[in-house]
Amino acid sequence: MGHGTGGGHRRKWTRPLVVSLAVALGFAGLDVVAGAAPNRTERAVSSSSPVTDVVASVVSVSAPLPPGAKSHPPECDRLSYLRYRAADGPADSVDADRILVAQPGIFEGASAFESVARNTVSAAAGKGHHIEFWALDRRSNCLEDHTGTQAALRARDLDIATDYYFHGGTADGRRFAGFADGARTAWLGDVRLTQTLRDQYDLLRRELPDQRMRQRKVLCGGHSLGGFLTGYFANWDFDGNRATTDDTGFNQCAGWFALDTVIRAGSPNPFPGAPTPEIPPLLAEPVAAATGALTGVYPVLQLPAVINPETTNLLAMAGLAARLDPTGVNDIVERLPRSLNFDATLRALLSKDAAMAATGTPDIRTLYATNDAVVGALLDDNSQPLGFLQTSVGFxxxxxxxxKTFPLPGDVVRAVPALGAAFGDDRKAAPTSYGDPRVVYTWADYDAMAANEYTDPSEEVTSIRQLVRSLTEPPLDFTEWYFPTAITVDLAQPTAPSIARHHIYRDGAARRPVLTVQGVSGTNTGLEGSGIPGDVPIRLHGYNHLDVLTAAQQQNNGRPEQVSALLADFAIRTP
Known part of the structure; x- marks a missing residue:
């Protein structure tokens, strides 16, 4: 079942048959139990992906939080990941040639890796190698409720989802309990860096019990924040004892991969070109105490608008509308509640200038646009103002x-590297017509658009059709509702007592080969290097921060997608 235990010939034959039937019949909820360990489940994920030589499943394993953990739901005592493998490859992970294990970025769930995972597995299979890609889901995502989205997708009825999340409706016999806050999220104040790294380590040990196999077959990496988590993982000593090394992070992985990030222990530097500050040991304990108090009060990282559980789910809702009816007009916009949270979010993301953002005039809701165009406006690099949410998805x-001059004019952003990293340096465009039903804005996909003054096909790499599928179809989310504040706080304090006990090595990442792939625009601008000898970042034209995960299998230049081709080659060639 992919966890490296025995099972003999019966398991080898039974499981592929069950999985094949599940995929063929679309039974996304079918539990695959043949040969499974008691505390492990795996179920096939039905998919409409054009990459048909790859199959996916969602795996969940028992991993209870430590004794004394604050009250939390029982489902949060499990870890989950999306497993991608070649359709004609081995059913058991232990028999795969290589396994890539990916940590998500901030506000990111496992299905953000949907396209790059499928493309990478397919690219390797095309060269005769059967590899797997495991997209990890953070423990905190156990609080998310995707019942409405999944039920609406099955019934092809957007109202099921919007009624469920916005109007007290039911789906699959359930009623939405609301977005978690207060006491329901207090336990996340203790889900810090140490627990996050322990989760990855425990998952690897449960799925691949042979440490020598992990060291030989597993490649560890991540996207964005995931690169810094992997940097810590590489240096980590899980028992805090230098005399034993089988438990070190660098002895769990054969190599590292960084997707629009670097493999480095530390935190992303908000000021490109400047050295990353480190807290002096003398201040370690008082800083740790202060940050512990902070994360106790604010266990989930969020803002009043744009970044909070309700608005993070908005991307899935917009994707669902476009998945069900790409050319329908304003389906999700018409169904959004009139609330301060949603109104402020729409104004912050989609206002054409400062006056519109400040006054709400013209009202963004009066724009006539297809559902595809709404997703494009929310995520395309020529519209979305935040660099970490940008993808090159057409025009x-x-x-x-x-x-578009909000939040800043393009020439100002391009003149200051730190602003380019925050907002992206692509020229932004905004509609000029509001409230006129005769003017309906549409969307041209990455491979169907014409060159214009804002962009051209060579700079567009992601298919909106596949992006909306990734936003809605997999059972684990693309976006993350509840990101633990403590993780980002801990990244900047390696001398804190709880971290220093395990952060023993400083050369863990340098002991293994590394592949670093970055886009040319967005949040990686001015990013400090990993410091690993031989690690020379490969910069990809047209790629923004999310494109390294979402780019289409076939590019406009007629060549295969570059990130997945590089990852597949890295997996095949790493000694």
């Missing part, structure tokens, strides 16, 4: 546009 298909 407006029809409708008049003008330069």
């Amino acid at each position: 407006i298909g029809q409708g008049p546009v003008q330069d």
Whole structure:
């Protein structure tokens, strides 16, 4: 079942048959139990992906939080990941040639890796190698409720989801309990860096019990924040004892991969070009105490608008509308509640200038746009103002546009590297027509758009069709509702007592080969290097922060997608 225990010939034959039937019949909820360990489940994920030589499943394993953990739901005593493998490859992970294990970025769930995972496994299979890709889901994502989205997708009825999340409706016999806060999230104050790294370590040990096999077959990495988590993982000593090394992070992995990030213990530097500060040992204990108090009060990282559980789920809702009816007009916008949270979010993300953001005039809800165009406006690099949410997904298909100057004019952003990292340096466009039903904005996909003054096909790499599928179809989310504040706080304090006990090595990552792939635009601008000898980042034209995960299998230049090709080659060639 992919966890390295015995089972003999019966398991080898039974499981592929069950999985094949599940995929063929679309039974996404089918538990695959042949040969499974008592505390492990795996179920096939049905998919409409055009990459048909790869199959996926969602795996969940028992991993209770430590004794004394604050009250939490029982489902949070489990760890989950999306497992991708070649359709004609071995059923058991222990028989795969290599396994890539990926840590997600901030506000990111496992299905953000959907495209790059499928493309990578397919690229390796095309060269005669059967590899797997495991997209990890953070423990905190156990609090998410995707019942409404999944039920609406099965019934092809958007109202099921919007009624469930916004209007007290039911789906699959359940009623939405609301977005968690207060006492329901207090336990996340203790889900710190140490627990996050322990989760990955425990998952690897449960799925692949042979440490020598892990060291030989597993490649560890991540996207964005996931690169810094992997940097710590490489240096980590899980029992805090230098005399034993089988439990060190660098002895769990054969190599490292960084996707629009670097493999380095530390935190992302908000000021490109400047050295990353480190807390002096003398201040370690008082800083640790202060940050512990902070994360106790604010266990989940969120803002009043744009970044909070309700608005993070908005991306899935917009993707669902576009998945069900790409050319339908304003389906999700018409169903959004009139609330301060949603109104502020729409104004912050989609206002054409400061006056519109401040006054709400014209009202963004009066824009006539197809469901595809709404997703494009929310995530495309020529519209989305935040660099970490940008992808190159095409351009407006029809409708008049003008330069978008909110939150800052493009020439100001491009003149200051730190601003380019925060907001992306691509020229932004905004609609000019609001409230006129005769002007409906459409969306041209990455491979169907014409060159214009804002972009051209060589800079567009992600298919909106596959992006909306990734936002809605997999059972684990693309976006993360509840990101533990403590993780980002801990990244910057390696001398804190609880971290220093395990962060023993400083050369763990340098002991293994590394592949670093970055886009040319967005949050990686000015990113400090890993410091690992021989690690020279490969910069990809047209790719933004999310594109390294979402880019289409076939690119506009007729060549295969570059990130997955590089990952597949790295997996095959790493000694």
